[in-house]
């Protein structure tokens with residue numbers, strides 16, 4: 001899938017956060033989004049995911065299909081998108097059903113195995129440590145095949161070994177023709193272009 005963002009403008013709380021932002025992302029490419037606190041990295045990802053409205057601009061995904069852009073991507077934000085009372089297997093089973101796609105996905109247990117937490121599959125998710133919770137969130141990427149991954153600070157709470165696992169998964173996704181937009185303050189071991197955002201210093205809309 002090719003994604004073109006054309007002249008994106010986004011306001012939050014009556015302030016301009018993104019102003020006339022344009023970029024393209026081809027299949028098999030990654031874009032690393034950097035910038036100081038408040039520069040708009042999370043806002044950009046949330047806008048692409050359809051969670052924050054644009055004030056102006058266009059998002060063009062091609063080839064065009066009947067699916068909305070939001071149905072062709074995974075968004076992993078800062079918050080845990082799972083229920084603490086359910087086990088990791090139950091949470092991933094829910095997500096696999098919710099995000100169903102045509103391509104055959106990994107099973108929930110196999111996805112947990114990829115992230116090295118298969119042994120925690122049947123515990124309540126609330127018992128997981130911060131890094132284990134992050135790994136459970138990332139396992140969602142593997143239970144439904146979607147071409148675009150939007151990852152907000154994906155290495156947060158991960159130890160070096162888990163970061164290496166994540167980088168391997170990201171590189172495999174790219175090699176298979178997927179694409180990734182990752183917002184980060186930390187270096188990512190991933191080839192790709194960098195999009196550096198600058199804070200608008202709260203310019204009133």
Ligand SMILES: Nc1ncnc2c1ncn2[C@@H]1O[C@H](COP(=O)(O)OP(=O)(O)OP(=O)(O)O)[C@@H](O)[C@H]1O
Nearest residue numbers: 012013014017035036037038039040041042043044
């Ligand atoms: N719901 C909201 N209402 C009003 N303003 C918001 C809202 N969410 C974010 N903002 C503002 O939008 C700007 C961009 O925030 P954003 O979270 O996108 O920055 P960021 O680059 O991801 O920052 P960080 O590196 O700290 O995570 C900030 O000035 C923030 O205060």
